[in-house]
Amino acid sequence: MHIQPYVYFDGRCDEAIELYREVLGANVLMLMRFRDAPAGADCGGAVPPPDKVMHACLQIGDSQVLCSDGFATGHPEFKGVSLTLNAADDAQARRLFDALAVAGKVQMPLSESFFASSFGMLTDRLGVEWIIVVAKAAPGA
Known part of the structure; x- marks a missing residue:
């Protein structure tokens, strides 16, 4: 068993992916946008713009970090975790x-x-x- 962080960038996931590619050498193993979801799929209520990231997996060194735009309100908050x-x-x-x-x-x-x-x-x-x-x-x- 291992723990994978899942980070919600609230609309800034593409920016995060690019930053971590540049700085950390992250490789994108998987990326799915909201527009890629099947018609009628439940995306947790409010549906963000179709171009936003629904789910991505980044390989950073020996670890994987999962990330998303979440509800894409534009105000990510990361409290109590590093x-x-x-x-x-x-x-x-x-x-x-x-x-x-x-x-x-x-x-x-x-x-x-x-x-x-x-x-x-x-x-x-x-x-x-x-x-x-x-x-x-x-x-x-």
């Missing part, structure tokens, strides 16, 4: 952190901590919170 990127090394951590921070907001600058050679927290331009980390080896490991 996506964590475990970078291969400090250089990759810096590159990812700086790229995701463009037009976003840094909560904790990327720096060394007692548990990581690199650790930082930010919110990207879409409002998604990210933690970037390069963990130090556990004592005795």
Whole structure:
């Protein structure tokens, strides 16, 4: 069993997909727009514009992130959750952190901590919170 995050971008999913392709090297494994749903399909009540993303699956490194425009009201809210990127090394951590921070907001600058050679927290331009980390080896490991 594993956990996959499902992120609702509330109308900005295409923008998110493009950002994560550019910055994280995301590959789109599946993308279905609302116009692709069969006639009469229940899309949860209100139906967003047909060009909006009903469901997509992004491969980012070894993980998959599912995403959608949801009801496409244009006001995504991401509260109480962060996506964590475990970078291969400090250089990759810096590159990812700086790229995701463009037009976003840094909560904790990327720096060394007692548990990581690199650790930082930010919110990207879409409002998604990210933690970037390069963990130090556990004592005795």
